[in-house]
Amino acid sequence: MAKSKRCRTRIPKENRNNLRLWAEGTREEVLLPHVEPYADTSERGWRSERKYFQRVCNEYHVRISWRLEDHQEPDLPLLPFDPDAMLPVPEKLSAAELLQKETRQSLLDGRIRRWLKYRVKVLRKHLRTKVDSTRDPFAILLAKLAGVTAPPKARQAYQQFQREAHATIIEPVVQARWxxxxAIGSSVSVQKEPNVNFRSQIARELLAALPDSEREVYATRAKDEAAEARAAYMKALKAEPSKSPHARQLAIDNVGTFIAPILQGIHKRTGMHSVLILGGPVPQYGGDLRTIHVSYGRNRTAVGSHFPHWAKGHFNAVLELMKEYLHTVFTPQDSLEAVLPTGLEGATLTIDPESDESDSSIDSNDSSDAGSESDSGRPRKRGKDSPKTRRKRAVTSTPTSTPVSHSRKI
Known part of the structure; x- marks a missing residue:
């Protein structure tokens, strides 16, 4: 026979020895509607979190008097609260009462923040998928959009030695040997710099000449750094996608290189051409609403055009409709929250096309001008080269800061 669950009589608030369930009752009714918005703003960065938290505290202190003890319930109905209205005129208090009020409200603010953080933690726990994101291929693929990539394997001892002692120990020997x-008439005289194999061989020789204890230090340090990088990678995979302006700008910058091979794979398996249109606030441009479109496939004309270029006028009309739609989705506040903080810098990754046979096209359009677009055009021809040379074409542009004052309200 199953045992029945024992029902315990809840201890009245005034008789409790701790602050557990301190918000139970009317206070909880005031705070509960703010849990999901607080969770959302917390993911947008500490500035957004602090701003919304201040709004929660303002509402709490307007509707519930600071004079009430923890076990006392406020009189109903509570005062209405309008976040856009002016706060009530402060009551006239003596210096002692003012100090008491500030101390009490500061104490309550700390409780409210801890209560919200706990509720957000519980909320995310229930929403979290049961699939292990570290083993989910789809989650790993999407993480690349945020710049999260698997770290390289651990360096060998001589590679760690090269990394740490290149300028001080290895390079002088390399130049002297080179x-x-x-001087003895070798073919290296026609080369400008020592190659990788030459440098690695000297690094191995110099490392082998060191005592065993020093060689072990380099080997251990290489393993430790690899373990730290792996731990950081796993942590990034498990973390919820960040909604901060910097993180979203990084993802926007990576859209082209992320989606191009996917559209290519879709084309190979379906035989169909594709156009992907994205739109929303862009942090790099002060939160302005902009559209980005990525297309794959060319037609049979002499120049081989993508659909957006072949039907430019009609496609611009589509973008105009998209921009009108975006104005029904995002509010001016959304654009303001998307602005990069002053002094925060972000880098854009640009990869040159490898050949003139590329079928993909990436264009970006401003929401205020349907005809303005930046097209990379037909890529220039290149000679044959190695994969290592192609990887060197990945160039990081000079970081530029975006002042908050440049944001445009919609």
Whole structure:
């Protein structure tokens, strides 16, 4: 026979020895509607979190008097609260009462923040998927959009030695050996710099000449750094997607290189051409509403045009409709929250096309001008080169800061 669950009589608030369930009752009714908005603003960065938290505290202190003890319930109905209205005129208090009020409200603010953080933690726990994101191929793929990539394997001892002692120990020996080899008429005399194999060989020789204890230090440090990088990678995979302006700008910058191989794969398996249109506040441009479109596939004309270029006028009309739609989705507050903080810098990753046979096109349009677009055009021809040379074409542009004052309200 199953045991029945024992029902315990809840201890009245005034008789409790701790603050557990301190908000139970009317206070909880005031705070509960703010849990999900607080969770959302917390993901947008500490500035958004602090701003919304201040709004929660303002409402709490307007509707519930600071004079009430923890066990006392406020009189109903509570005063209405309008976040856009002016706060009530402060009551006239003596210096002692004012100090008492500030102390009490500061104490309550701390409780409210801890209560909200706990509720958000519980909320995320219930919403979290049961699939392990560290083993989910789809989650790993999407993480690349946020710049999260698997770290390289641990360096070998000589590679760690090269990394740490290149300028002080290895490079002088490399230059001396290189000059010596060139002086005796070797083919290296026609090369500008020592190659990788030459440098690695000297690094191995110099490391082998060190005592065993020093070699072990380099090997251990290489393993430790790899373990730290792996732990950081796993933590990033498990974390919820950040809604901060910097994180979203990074994801926007990575859209082209992320989606191009996917659209190419869709084309290979379906034989169909595709156009992807994205739109929303762009942090890099002060939160302005903009559209980005990525297309794959060319037609049979002499120049081989993508659909947006072949039907430019009609496609611009589509973008205009998209921009009108975006104004029904995002509010001016959404644009303001998307602005990059002053002094925060972000870098854009740009990868040059490898050949003139590329079928993908990435364009960006301003919400205020349907005809303005930046097109990379037909890529220039290149000679054959190695994969290592192609990887070197990945260039990070010079970071530029976006002042908050440049944001445009919609």
């Amino acid at each position: 000059a010596q080899t060139a």
